[in-house]
Amino acid sequence: MTQLPGMLPDLDIIRKDFPILARSVAGGQPLVYLDSANTSQKPQVVIDTMVDHLERHNANIARAMHTLGAESTEAFEAARDKVATFIGAPEREGVVFTKNITEALNLLSNTFAWAEGDLRVGPGDEVLITEMEHHSNIVPWQLLTERTGATLRWFGLTDDGRLDLSNIDDLINERTKVVSLTWVSNMLGTVNPVREIADKAHAVGAVVVVDAAQAVPQLPVDVIASGADFLGFTGHKTVGPTGIGVLWGRPELLNALPPFHGGGEMIETVTMERSTYAKAPHRFEAGTPPIVEAVGLGAAVEYLGHLGMDAVHAHEQAVTAYALEGLASVKGVTVLGPLDAASRGGAISFELDGVHPHDVAQVLDSRGIAIRAGHHCAKPAHARFGVQASSRMSSYLYTTPSEIDAFVEGLEYTRSYFKLS
Amino acid sequence: MTQLPGMLPDLDIIRKDFPILARSVAGGQPLVYLDSANTSQKPQVVIDTMVDHLERHNANIARAMHTLGAESTEAFEAARDKVATFIGAPEREGVVFTKNITEALNLLSNTFAWAEGDLRVGPGDEVLITEMEHHSNIVPWQLLTERTGATLRWFGLTDDGRLDLSNIDDLINERTKVVSLTWVSNMLGTVNPVREIADKAHAVGAVVVVDAAQAVPQLPVDVIASGADFLGFTGHKTVGPTGIGVLWGRPELLNALPPFHGGGEMIETVTMERSTYAKAPHRFEAGTPPIVEAVGLGAAVEYLGHLGMDAVHAHEQAVTAYALEGLASVKGVTVLGPLDAASRGGAISFELDGVHPHDVAQVLDSRGIAIRAGHHCAKPAHARFGVQASSRMSSYLYTTPSEIDAFVEGLEYTRSYFKLS
Amino acid sequence: MATELDALYQEIILDHYKNPHHKGLRAPFEAEVHHVNPTCGDEVTLRVHLSDGVVEDVSYDALGCSISQASASVMTDLVIGKPVGQAMDIHEEFLTLMQGKGAVEPDEETLEDGIAFAGVAKFPARVKCALLSWMAWKDATAQALETTGGKV
Amino acid sequence: MATELDALYQEIILDHYKNPHHKGLRAPFEAEVHHVNPTCGDEVTLRVHLSDGVVEDVSYDALGCSISQASASVMTDLVIGKPVGQAMDIHEEFLTLMQGKGAVEPDEETLEDGIAFAGVAKFPARVKCALLSWMAWKDATAQALETTGGKV
Numbered sequence A, B: 001m002t003q004l005p006g007m008l009p010d011l012d013i014i015r016k017d018f019p020i021l022a023r024s025v026a027g028g029q030p031l032v033y034l035d036s037a038n039t040s041q042k043p044q045v046v047i048d049t050m051v052d053h054l055e056r057h058n059a060n061i062a063r064a065m066h067t068l069g070a071e072s073t074e075a076f077e078a079a080r081d082k083v084a085t086f087i088g089a090p091e092r093e094g095v096v097f098t099k100n101i102t103e104a105l106n107l108l109s110n111t112f113a114w115a116e117g118d119l120r121v122g123p124g125d126e127v128l129i130t131e132m133e134h135h136s137n138i139v140p141w142q143l144l145t146e147r148t149g150a151t152l153r154w155f156g157l158t159d160d161g162r163l164d165l166s167n168i169d170d171l172i173n174e175r176t177k178v179v180s181l182t183w184v185s186n187m188l189g190t191v192n193p194v195r196e197i198a199d200k201a202h203a204v205g206a207v208v209v210v211d212a213a214q215a216v217p218q219l220p221v222d223v224i225a226s227g228a229d230f231l232g233f234t235g236h237k238t239v240g241p242t243g244i245g246v247l248w249g250r251p252e253l254l255n256a257l258p259p260f261h262g263g264g265e266m267i268e269t270v271t272m273e274r275s276t277y278a279k280a281p282h283r284f285e286a287g288t289p290p291i292v293e294a295v296g297l298g299a300a301v302e303y304l305g306h307l308g309m310d311a312v313h314a315h316e317q318a319v320t321a322y323a324l325e326g327l328a329s330v331k332g333v334t335v336l337g338p339l340d341a342a343s344r345g346g347a348i349s350f351e352l353d354g355v356h357p358h359d360v361a362q363v364l365d366s367r368g369i370a371i372r373a374g375h376h377c378a379k380p381a382h383a384r385f386g387v388q389a390s391s392r393m394s395s396y397l398y399t400t401p402s403e404i405d406a407f408v409e410g411l412e413y414t415r416s417y418f419k420l421s
Numbered sequence C, D: 001m002a003t004e005l006d007a008l009y010q011e012i013i014l015d016h017y018k019n020p021h022h023k024g025l026r027a028p029f030e031a032e033v034h035h036v037n038p039t040c041g042d043e044v045t046l047r048v049h050l051s052d053g054v055v056e057d058v059s060y061d062a063l064g065c066s067i068s069q070a071s072a073s074v075m076t077d078l079v080i081g082k083p084v085g086q087a088m089d090i091h092e093e094f095l096t097l098m099q100g101k102g103a104v105e106p107d108e109e110t111l112e113d114g115i116a117f118a119g120v121a122k123f124p125a126r127v128k129c130a131l132l133s134w135m136a137w138k139d140a141t142a143q144a145l146e147t148t149g150g151k152v
């Protein structure tokens, strides 16, 4: 195997942890999975942990007093501890389990509408996002501002796909109540200066929400150092299962928010006339939570912790640099976003002149190579660059240099298939 | 094995489908799981289907154009078809996947607040529930009515644990906008006359929401025949995984509601200024849905379909009748709710004079018998009967008469352990 | 596999993609619609001009992949000049072909160049691409019939 | 297993459960709190009367299981008559015992009848029962100290 400086050692052993990587597709060709920014693959330990829970410890949590119930509760709450450790959260109470990061962001945008006191967003207030957000960090704030009479504003983008900070002092002002931005763009790959923006936001009394859906899988994340007041990520992109996400928040802020979903286990007491509510995290975990999914996520972050996020990050940077080089060698390819690996994450969106992204993805798929084509839930960022759709390859800790070679060869083949000269 | 008329044939073979039932607890004693109203156990086929998906077909859905993406999307959408068939939904578009039924009910209570037109709940409107609801069908409506200035009303209960319908013509009136009630009570076991109430509600133009969390696992359910406009259930009580629930709604009503969570895949198009939304079901499935969980639920309802819900229901009735008999034989036991099995589901809450429910559950647990103790997320129903907590045994399709015998013996042992005479 | 790929990207499709027929927006028209494929972002703006119960013209402006572009081109070939009822029948037949998962044998008599899309039916993710312009046409035609009170 | 069960339900616990000490709500008091265990519904209303830096009286009304009732009874025995600081230390020691998962050896000198709860620590679901009244006492005492400006 080609070795790149910074690559994870023993990559072939790590790959064995991921059963799906042994699969063949498209009539017997090995799977080359380059769609990890969309969803990551799962190591055996995550799957086995879930199976063990389902086959031996399955029970509802908190409410159950029997042996299985105690085991299930312990596994679920241990997962919370593992997540807290993984993201550097000082208190386990700050870790709320949600369905995905989309629910986490909606939890905030909805409770800000009904909050009393400082966190309430109302007429005249401003919510600030950026033009490179995923739809999940745009639409909730559109709904909030439309419904409350607040104003939605956003950072524009520079031509090389970074945040345009030239008007930051206008954008972050005394009316700003919430600044919500992505740490790493899922389309442009850009890594944003979250801390710098958070400091400016805090200076005017705004709260800072960080969409870390692409950051937590790739970077060492410390919620306190990030400057975030709230930070979310999603299990399925973090070698965990679907159906589970995390909202971390400073506990005193979480407890200042009204409930989101009402129901079982988020209450303190209920009468027909009125109810009182538990504190975070339970306040925001109404109903039976995704128990086996949380347990799976616990195993996932533990797996990543064992590899070491510094090592995962170095691997991602090495592979991304190699992929950028490869892409530069293909005639007609334009990469969207920053061109140096050091200032970006592992998702690389690009255009291939003369072939529509769907067709690129289709031809690659016929060679067993899985990439994404479309707007990647970032229509405004595409519109900003005047493109309607793009192709995106995204690597992860299990990606090898030879997979990048196969991808680059696939692009050359695509060019010849569509008879481009 | 004791045979009861109506019991599932080949029960010992069916039990082999559930790996956890082979487990021993409390120092080597066989597990007697009588907490299925809290969460059900999972057959091997559900676990295997999930594992197969994770190990061979894992990919994000809809957005992905490659082979794995197509396979994953097909499995996810096939699960929707299976659920639609299972509950008699004429159109697959009416089946929305949620996290659990709690999310389904909150989806409705939240969107009713922001709806335009007929479905909007505002000042002067009335929302009608019942005193036997689970907290998940109380708190969302409290939040809605408190926030919109509408009024929350409820059916009271008769002494034998049925709905008190004596003032139905006052409760259902021209101000009633929403009637939301449980089909089968998780505490009292009562099966409510959903259709009769739905007809009355429709006569005044109200919409009818049915909490079928305990009904779908136990009864043959036909959403159309039920009279419901919206009906929810939850995967983990239906031999499916956690992290997945279902909201069924009449598609034209779903499409008349505004979005709940905003984000990926619920949109039609997004610009920074405004967005337009997809139709149901995608309108309400923002973000990456619980994919593997939906696939697991598909396998679960298929499993139940193969057993036949008539047969499952007959089994439940046979075992419940047998358990009621057994409970009647224990001195100091008072059963809450109807005493004839025919008018109730499989959850039986009871008091044992002189021993607190926790202590009952604890002593039973030491004999490997898992029951629930507490308020079962139905505090108001407990308050109605002047009890603060109760014990609850709940059987399911895998429950045998000898497990009921062990349970009844366990109660006798509990009496002697606490030296009751 | 190149063979499956070739079944998808038939010469006819690539020809229509490179040289689309009837492309551009023209007047007169009774209805104009804008359809989007939300998952991938493909878009089409499409106008219909009916007269005396006949599809007089279909004009469009589309952004999208080879399959969606070629499909729009073939669609206009098939419906322009046909009585509305007959055009709707062709639409139905194309729909059946696309939803047949590759098991439906297309009829060249009716579908002409449209038979080249038989291979698309085996690629579920691409079926939507092939149907985008057809759905837009059906919608626009329904609107045109409505605004003119069925009198065209 | 009966043996584990017996470790949980020690005679001392059952005695306190059947004949709780200091039960009932009494005056005077500087603070009254109401605590609930949300998962199971156990409730306690508890009053604290402090005077000259000493826990003069703790009175309570509680609904709950044997463990929670017995724990309230033992707690009052332990704190009534003690200086506030010393009572808080006992509370800390009891907390440590309960959170020790059965690995902490209780000190009979300090905890007296409270050592009977050592077995509870092995039942995570019941630890909350044993702590309910202690948490209420701590909360009420803090409130009493606050309202009296620390001068008791």
Ligand SMILES: Cc1ncc(COP(=O)(O)O)c(C=O)c1O
Pocket (backbone or CB within 6 Å): A264, A286, A287, A288, A289, B037, B038, B100, B101, B102, B103, B134, B136, B137, B182, B184, B185, B186, B211, B213, B214, B234, B235, B236, B377
């Ligand atoms: C009648 C009823 N409704 C709602 C719920 C809530 O279900 P979930 O916790 O899965 O959302 C339950 C079970 O806990 C129930 O029994």
Ligand SMILES: Cc1ncc(COP(=O)(O)O)c(C=O)c1O
Pocket (backbone or CB within 6 Å): A037, A038, A100, A101, A102, A103, A134, A136, A137, A182, A184, A185, A186, A211, A213, A214, A234, A236, A377, B264, B286, B287, B288, B289
């Ligand atoms: C940056 C970013 N934010 C949010 C999301 C939404 O994640 P999910 O769909 O798991 O809620 C994604 C991925 O789809 C993402 O890449």
